[in-house]
Amino acid sequence: MSPEISSQSLWFLIIFVVIPLSVSYFYQLGLSRNVIVASLRGTVQLFAIGYILTYLFDLNAYIGIPLMVTVMLVVASFHARKKGKELPHVLPVIFGGLVLVEVSVLAMWLLFGMVEFIPSEVIPMSGMVIGNSMVAMGLALERMKSEFSENRGRLFAALSLGAEPKQASTLIVRRTLNAALIPNVDRIKTIGLVQLPGMMTGLILGGVEPIMAIKYQLVISLSIFSSVSLSAMFVTLIMYRHFFTENKQLLESEEAMLAYASNQEK
């Protein structure tokens, strides 16, 4: 395989866009505009990040890495916040959680010499960790909200029996974490059997020996596995408290939560 894809060959990628476009057109799915916008946006974003990365990789690691990692953390925090923007203090909690995850994982990589502190290694790998943690936090928030609303009766029952909010929420926390972690466990179980993971594929295409590619893939896969678990747990264990008042009463709506939080701040 040629190590480089020519710009001319890239033009033929349009065919890959035409296929979903035709499906949408023939079945009147109304997705044509979305398909075009998504493809164009994705292409522009990727090229832009390509140029930015080229620039960052040339910078001093102590400037380039913190700069890019901070941008990723901020963007990811705002994105994950959308899943729970009605909840009080959700943005600082998500940001704090992502920082914690990134710092812990990075410390592990550097401490045990799995990754070198150079932009070309730390930035893409941190991006994968932060991106997956962002998705896990968003999923956990969504799931927690729906569990709280579906289990109102059980929560009232538990509180009435004398449970503290933490005890009353045990079931919800367990179900939320389960939902956030199960896809991850499944992914690890089938890794390499169902699909060759992205990073490994990239390295092999770039000419790296498969065994070396697998080593990198193991580092990233297990790092993601642990960061997803940590971030889902962090956001769930901190946010469930906001569903209750200090008098151990259940706040029944998101509006009530916000009103209660703003009263507490006064």
Added chain:
Amino acid sequence: MIEFRNVSHGPLRDISFTLQKQERAILFGPSGTGKSTLLFLFNRLKDPEEGEIFYNGKPLTDVPIIELRQKFGLLLQSPNLFPGTVLDNLKYGPSLTNSWRPGREKELLEYVQLSPEMKDRDVDHLSGGQQQRVSLARTLANEPEVLLLDEPTSALDDKTGEDIETVLKELIEQQGLTMVMVTHQMAQARRLGTNGLFMNEGTIEEHGKIPEMLEQPQSRALKEYLQG
């Protein structure tokens, strides 16, 4: 024993009444008048926006909240059992204060007329009536002084509802419990209650002895409610 003094919360406006020990009060009235909200104020699942509630002469807020909730047992319309076995559910309340005595399930299941062999059954495999009985037994496990019942038989068919009602009546009489029950069924109110509080548009429109209220309603709203 329990006194509501000028309490307002949500739809409730300026509610005042006193409930004596071993009284069996029925809260009734049109939907949306705040009956369930009123019930939740007893065990502080909600706090009044205005006014105060007293329990044995002390403001409700002076009683440690967990202790208060264990004294005021609440049974809702749906059983709201926790996943697991019947025994897991029965132990839930007492285990929170490490006061569960092994073997107590037998007595609790007897109270609600369920066989002791049911203790290991998964609650998902029980019928609606059995689940509501387990829910009642779970509430009784905390040895409450007051039972707060929010339409406990309305989600069940007539026969099962009557069975639960019989269990409740026997328990309340045997154990001398104080009871506050929300119900829309006037025959049930007559069978289980001593006093009635008729609620309309967030206020207590009329109160008194149940038979008198049902036979000689004074207010126009109560007359209309009973006719309709």
